[in-house]
Amino acid sequence: MKILVCITNVPDTTAKITFTDNNTKLNKAGVQFIIGPYDDYALARAVELKEKLGGSVTVLHVGGADADPQIRKALAIGADDAIRINAEPLDSYFTASQIAHVAGQNNYDLILMGRESIDFNSGVVHGLVGEMLGIPSYSPVMKLEIEGTTATLAREIDGGKETLSATLPLVLGCQEPISEWKIPNMRGIMTARTKPLVVVEPINMEEFTVPENYSLPAPKGACKMIPADQAETLIKLLKTEAKVI
Amino acid sequence: MSVLIFVELDNGSVKKTSLEAVAYGAEVAKMTGTTATVLALGKADSASLEQVGGFGASKVLHVSDEKLTHENSLAYADVLAQAVKQENSKIIILAKSGLGDAVAARASAKLKAGIISGVTDLPVINRNFTVKRSIFTGKAFSNVEIKSDIKILVVKKNAIEATESSEKATVETFSPILRDQDFQASVGTIEKASSELSLAEADIIVSGGRGMKSPENWQPLLDLAKALGAATGCSKPVSDLDWRPHHEHIGQTGIKVAPNLYIACGISGAIQHLAGVNGSKYIVVINKDPEAPFFKAADYGIVGDVFDILPKLTKAVEDLK
Numbered sequence A: 001m002k003i004l005v006c007i008t009n010v011p012d013t014t015a016k017i018t019f020t021d022n023n024t025k026l027n028k029a030g031v032q033f034i035i036g037p038y039d040d041y042a043l044a045r046a047v048e049l050k051e052k053l054g055g056s057v058t059v060l061h062v063g064g065a066d067a068d069p070q071i072r073k074a075l076a077i078g079a080d081d082a083i084r085i086n087a088e089p090l091d092s093y094f095t096a097s098q099i100a101h102v103a104g105q106n107n108y109d110l111i112l113m114g115r116e117s118i119d120f121n122s123g124v125v126h127g128l129v130g131e132m133l134g135i136p137s138y139s140p141v142m143k144l145e146i147e148g149t150t151a152t153l154a155r156e157i158d159g160g161k162e163t164l165s166a167t168l169p170l171v172l173g174c175q176e177p178i179s180e181w182k183i184p185n186m187r188g189i190m191t192a193r194t195k196p197l198v199v200v201e202p203i204n205m206e207e208f209t210v211p212e213n214y215s216l217p218a219p220k221g222a223c224k225m226i227p228a229d230q231a232e233t234l235i236k237l238l239k240t241e242a243k244v245i
Numbered sequence B: 001m002s003v004l005i006f007v008e009l010d011n012g013s014v015k016k017t018s019l020e021a022v023a024y025g026a027e028v029a030k031m032t033g034t035t036a037t038v039l040a041l042g043k044a045d046s047a048s049l050e051q052v053g054g055f056g057a058s059k060v061l062h063v064s065d066e067k068l069t070h071e072n073s074l075a076y077a078d079v080l081a082q083a084v085k086q087e088n089s090k091i092i093i094l095a096k097s098g099l100g101d102a103v104a105a106r107a108s109a110k111l112k113a114g115i116i117s118g119v120t121d122l123p124v125i126n127r128n129f130t131v132k133r134s135i136f137t138g139k140a141f142s143n144v145e146i147k148s149d150i151k152i153l154v155v156k157k158n159a160i161e162a163t164e165s166s167e168k169a170t171v172e173t174f175s176p177i178l179r180d181q182d183f184q185a186s187v188g189t190i191e192k193a194s195s196e197l198s199l200a201e202a203d204i205i206v207s208g209g210r211g212m213k214s215p216e217n218w219q220p221l222l223d224l225a226k227a228l229g230a231a232t233g234c235s236k237p238v239s240d241l242d243w244r245p246h247h248e249h250i251g252q253t254g255i256k257v258a259p260n261l262y263i264a265c266g267i268s269g270a271i272q273h274l275a276g277v278n279g280s281k282y283i284v285v286i287n288k289d290p291e292a293p294f295f296k297a298a299d300y301g302i303v304g305d306v307f308d309i310l311p312k313l314t315k316a317v318e319d320l321k
């Protein structure tokens, strides 16, 4: 079982987002970066599958050297080796092309990643990679079992869930409760230091999208407080003032 | 050259979020001096297909093959790419959803088309083609130029104010090639709460947090939701504890919603929860703690015990009728 797990390097979920350079760059000062929470679920499941079925887990990241601590953390959680494609992940198409290029040389049985990155929230990289490799992709996957070359998975659909089985290889976008986040232990942290992290250069490609600038939402107005003993007033306001009921 | 809009069907009817995408696509068609064509797959109600005319589309390409009735992003993407080629479309619109993203992604790779998911406004079209998208789970926006010849836009709810006319679209049969390889997976069970309103489409959502104390306590919340015709949601710990099903989990790691009205009952308003609701037009917070962070993100607030307040609200809603 050869598993590839693609991870993003994103601001912590509690980070305050601001921009610099005339709103053209994320202000990274004071922002803590983490492995994307959905990718973290994918990684945890990959490590469990390896422990059960044998094989290997490789983590892949498209990005700069500032992500190395997060990649080491993934190794500490249980991945065997890592590849970093040394390029700014400019957009979904670019990132997916880089991943597909490396994955295409290595014959993975499973390519797991989060259902979406929490910086750009696109949720399209797994589909792009699947199509680029000519293999099926499914997302968001909340349960995954492997038997032989067959994967049985549960996928969230609008208002419910669906189970299906498909033949490997597959690309899957993962979300909870596929597994529980794992915290590296001391032994993991020690061994992670010497596990291989290979840095490769990106392939050249055409630019499809170009970010121009960023902006923040307009600040929220004050909250109108309604005394608890006049709760029914709220319904009147929703009807006559907000006009939403 | 028409703008092509991929719509999702629910029991043969075009979903509300997809009708919004149609209105969006029709507006983009107007801006670019062309017409809007809709692609609908699987078993469909013909009156519902004609109804997309009311949102500005002139034509519907319908593939009636029963094989496409069951949601299948692999096959849908392939059919979409074939329709794009037949229509020579340069702009493709889908409504943002798990399915919309999956179809858009695979079609993007087939067509070598630039793709932006999470679009929140109409594009600005002059010398360049620029869209505004939501990023950092609603905490910020980005303006992005799309340079590729074919452009795919996955559009969020409320990106456009959709109004309906009585116009009807003409429905044409479309017969694409269906590839066997897209039908390899075998579908087991489908659990779908069909009677419930889906969170993605709901105009009103009543949502409960750990402040509801136990799953047995949900009735007053369900009563208010019923009175309002609302869908129900919950915070992450609530679904983690199995008090409510996972598909109700809203937030950073759950569903992102954008209703007109979001009523939060006993939810503290952690930043990860707010990330899933900051697209709402109005937010009401009911919490017994006046310091709960959610009040900072709310339009209306009541400090008090949910179990006191919910029945009063339900009664007030019923009194309106």
Ligand SMILES: Cc1cc2nc3c(=O)[nH]c(=O)nc-3n(C[C@H](O)[C@H](O)[C@H](O)COP(=O)(O)OP(=O)(O)OC[C@H]3O[C@@H](n4cnc5c(N)ncnc54)[C@H](O)[C@@H]3O)c2cc1C
Residues within 6 Å of the ligand: A013, A037, B208, B209, B210, B211, B212, B234, B235, B236, B237, B238, B249, B250, B251, B252, B253, B254, B265, B266, B267, B268, B269, B270, B271, B272, B273, B276, B286, B287, B288, B289, B292, B304, B305, B306, B307
């Ligand atoms: C990476 C990451 C991702 C996460 N993703 C999500 C996510 O997607 N969605 C999400 O919701 N959370 C998410 N969380 C968890 C989040 O941080 C909070 O822990 C969670 O939202 C809290 O849920 P809650 O408000 O229901 O519970 P609590 O924080 O326990 O709040 C309960 C609230 O109920 C109030 N209350 C209690 N009793 C009553 C009463 N009788 N009447 C009125 N009010 C009452 C209390 O004052 C309190 O404010 C995430 C966390 C992390 C680290």
